[in-house]
Amino acid sequence: MGSTDYIIKAVEAAPPGAVIGVGTEIHLVQRLAADHPDKRVISLDPLICPCSTMFRIDAAHLSWVLDNLIDGEVVNRITVPCRYLTVGAALRSNGCLDIT
Secondary structure (H helix, E strand, C coil), X not given: CCHHHHHHHHHHHCCCCCEEEECCCHHHHHHHHHHCCCCEEEECCXXXXXXXXXXXXXXXXXXXXXXXXXXXXCCCCCCXXXXXXXHHHHHHHHHHHCCX
């Protein structure tokens, strides 16, 4: 199961009235909010700038980010306030970053 599928299933399984912060592409967040009006689905991106969403990632920009990381530079850092994190979320995020 991929991370997008996990997010969708987690929102579906949440009880009515749940507040769910989602750190992914804004169109998915909006779709989940529309599909689940009994829950409050919000984006963790405080700016909600469509130009910064995942659907805009292409090979050239990914290469640019990776080249910068090799050079010790972090570009386009994403920071999530600690109040939004749980142990489970941190473990899932780390799992997404594992390279096997």
